[in-house]
Amino acid sequence: MARLVRFDPFRELEALRREMEKVFDNFLAERGLEGEFVWTPPIEVKETDDRYVIRMDIPGVEKENVKIEISDNTLIVSGERKEEKEEKEANYYRREIAYGSFYRAIQLPSDINPEEIKARYENGVLTITVPKSEKAKKREIKIE
Numbered sequence: 001m002a003r004l005v006r007f008d009p010f011r012e013l014e015a016l017r018r019e020m021e022k023v024f025d026n027f028l029a030e031r032g033l034e035g036e037f038v039w040t041p042p043i044e045v046k047e048t049d050d051r052y053v054i055r056m057d058i059p060g061v062e063k064e065n066v067k068i069e070i071s072d073n074t075l076i077v078s079g080e081r082k083e084e085k086e087e088k089e090a091n092y093y094r095r096e097i098a099y100g101s102f103y104r105a106i107q108l109p110s111d112i113n114p115e116e117i118k119a120r121y122e123n124g125v126l127t128i129t130v131p132k133s134e135k136a137k138k139r140e141i142k143i144e
Helices: 009-029
Strands: 043-047 051-057 066-071 074-081 100-107 118-122 125-131
Touching: 043 100, 074 125
Parallel strands: none
Antiparallel strands: 043 051, 051 125, 066 074, 074 100, 118 125
């Protein structure tokens, strides 16, 4: 029995946007500075009433090899996952783990408090907490 699915143009546009973002990320990832391979770790960005929380999967990366910067409300996370040892004569059957440099630039809204940004790295997941400014925090207004 076939299921009738309602066409939602906004859902279709969002899916297209995500696919285009993947295409550009992959294109840019493979063309790093001076020909080096650059990979793009996956992220999730969520908003709560008082902050934005960015999570990035970067397993196998030492925290000393991660750099976090903020410039003009753009959060920039870069670093490097180093290959443990190189085997000159190894013939890989399959190789999907990316090594080398990574780079992500995440545009944040203007309502942030950059002085209070905190970062934590645990079990291969980098979590960056970006507090909203006081004027941007959701608040209830009482009716008199």
